[in-house]
Amino acid sequence: MVSSIVGNYLVDHNLISMEQFGDLLKEQQKVRVKLGLIAVAEGLISQEEADKINRLQAVMDKRFGDIAVEKGFLTQGQVEALLKKQGNAYLAFAQALENQQLMSIEQLEQYMIDFQRDYNLTISDMEDLKSDDVDRILPLYMPADSDKYLNAVGTALRTILRCVDNNVYPERAYITKRCDADNGAIQFVEGEHNVTCAMIGKGQALLRTASIFGKEDFPEVNMDALDAIGELLNCINGLYATSLSQSGISMELYPPEFSDKISGIESEELLIIPLHIKGQKVEFAVAIDHKIKMEQEA
Amino acid sequence: MAEILIVDDSRTSRKILKEILVGAGYTIAGEALDGEDGYLKYKELKPDLVTLDITMPKLDGIEALQLIKKYDENARVVMITAAGQKEKMIQAIKHGAAEFISKPYEADDVKEVIAKVLNS
Numbered sequence: 001m002v003s004s005i006v007g008n009y010l011v012d013h014n015l016i017s018m019e020q021f022g023d024l025l026k027e028q029q030k031v032r033v034k035l036g037l038i039a040v041a042e043g044l045i046s047q048e049e050a051d052k053i054n055r056l057q058a059v060m061d062k063r064f065g066d067i068a069v070e071k072g073f074l075t076q077g078q079v080e081a082l083l084k085k086q087g088n089a090y091l092a093f094a095q096a097l098e099n100q101q102l103m104s105i106e107q108l109e110q111y112m113i114d115f116q117r118d119y120n121l122t123i124s125d126m127e128d129l130k131s132d133d134v135d136r137i138l139p140l141y142m143p144a145d146s147d148k149y150l151n152a153v154g155t156a157l158r159t160i161l162r163c164v165d166n167n168v169y170p171e172r173a174y175i176t177k178r179c180d181a182d183n184g185a186i187q188f189v190e191g192e193h194n195v196t197c198a199m200i201g202k203g204q205a206l207l208r209t210a211s212i213f214g215k216e217d218f219p220e221v222n223m224d225a226l227d228a229i230g231e232l233l234n235c236i237n238g239l240y241a242t243s244l245s246q247s248g249i250s251m252e253l254y255p256p257e258f259s260d261k262i263s264g265i266e267s268e269e270l271l272i273i274p275l276h277i278k279g280q281k282v283e284f285a286v287a288i289d290h291k292i293k294m295e296q297e298a
Numbered sequence: 299m300a301e302i303l304i305v306d307d308s309r310t311s312r313k314i315l316k317e318i319l320v321g322a323g324y325t326i327a328g329e330a331l332d333g334e335d336g337y338l339k340y341k342e343l344k345p346d347l348v349t350l351d352i353t354m355p356k357l358d359g360i361e362a363l364q365l366i367k368k369y370d371e372n373a374r375v376v377m378i379t380a381a382g383q384k385e386k387m388i389q390a391i392k393h394g395a396a397e398f399i400s401k402p403y404e405a406d407d408v409k410e411v412i413a414k415v416l417n418s
Contacts, residue, residue: 163402213402214310215317228310234353235402238380245384253353253380255307 001161002132003028003093004169004276006108009115016102025167027096028089035064037095038082040105045073047106089132134158141170141273149173149271152195152286155240157275163235164212165277173273178266178295179283183221185230185258186265186292189237191244191251196292197237198265198285199229208278223260230256261297300416301327303343305336305362306351306378314403315349315378322409333357337365340373347374347416349399352386360389367394374415 007021016024036050045053045068053067060067065079074082085091094105103111116126121140128136138154153173160168184200199206206221206229214228233256241251268290272283285292302324306312312329319326327345330336334357340348348366352359359377366373377395379387387398396415399408 215314216310224309227308231308231310231401234308234380238401241380242384250385252386255353255355 001134001137001157001167001169002090002129004167005129005137006090006093006112006115008169008276010111013111013114015111016097020100020102024093024096024100024102027099028092031092031095031099033086033088033091033095035068035079035082035086037098037105038085038088038091039068039074039078041091041094041109042082042085044078044082047104049073088130090130134161138170142173143175143271146173146175146271148288149286151243152197152240152288153271153273153284155243156197156236156284156286159232159236159239160209160275160277163232164209168275168277171274171276171281173271176270176272177268178264179270179272179285180264181262181283183226183258183260183262184265184294185226185233185256186294187230187233187237187256188254188291189241189251190254191241192249193288194291195237195240195251196267196287196290197233197240198292198294199233199282200262200265200285201280201282205280205282208280209282212278221260223258226258226260230258257294259294259296262294263297264295265292266295267292299323299325300346301325301343302412303327303330303336303339303345303348305330305333305339305348305354305359307331307354308351311351311378311401311403315408318403318405318408319412321405322412324412333359333362333365336362337369340366341369344370347376347412349376349378350395351378352390353380360386360393363390363393363395374418376411376415 010016011018011021039045040047040050053064056067057064068074069076094108097103125140134157181200182202184198186196186198189195204221210225210228211218213232218225237253244251267287271286274281274283302319304312304315316326327343328339330339332354350359350362363375375395376397377390378399380401397411399411
């Protein structure tokens, strides 16, 4: 998810093109992150020092880490810690940027300082972001005092990552009473807390999500496509209920409802998190102890 | 090859399950969209096995299971559940469900469970 967040930031600021971003996501799957890049990203050595070690590597036939320790740039402990980070998605994305000769890790880190400022994040928040761990990233996108929604939204995001789009990324969530939409599905879950989840969109925004999850190329967001969205909600809520059952809370799922002719959804209090799924922006909504109603189109 | 009746209110769920089962060589005896329809089709089609979604309108899967088992105590019934429906699963076992399949479907799990129940 961090690759999508960072990549889209770079696209929005005209630092890479959308086409290059697509290539980077593919390249990222293949790259082996170099130890030097991680060491520079962690601020342990400069780019110049990494380049020097790389040059020595060409003539010494030794591993990067061994030379870095031998020449006093890094300690053995630091090398071991860096090796553990080689599978990190942010670093793999940075390596892909370097491999494609689009920017160095030092340049990327400069842009990440801008990102941190733009989103008003702390250094610790940035570490959470770069971890690529959904449970650490999601709170950065949640409004204040919204902890009660975190479990439901986290389950939704993890399910979408696994079943629909492994490059899904969120926008900042917000609390509201209504949200405009043209179509969508909702599901009510009854238990110690009554929870309603919804997935809604405008125009054809839900089409790709429905087609991927439903394993069918729907021509448009029709009732069959929305049935697939309802099934996705059913899977999300089933997993959500599982997590609650571990705390002894029993929940009953009701059949999902869906409509292709709505003007929006409303509730007494509603958390909306916009999600970018396969290039389309859709909204996932949760209400706790309030029901969500679909407003039928006039 | 064994004939299977699929009972699920979701078109998507029926379609995916049907593709897995047909791919494994089974015949789809029929499809039903709710528990009541599922019970009536079971009596009409007498399939070798029926898959029953737990969460359905009209009669839910547990209610349909009870009716089917009352009509045919040897009926092979596999319940389809979204994860987390623990209490419903306990009720289903009590009323004679043979096995469970969780959504979203994993083709290998589906084939394994169906084969196991048909061979029991």
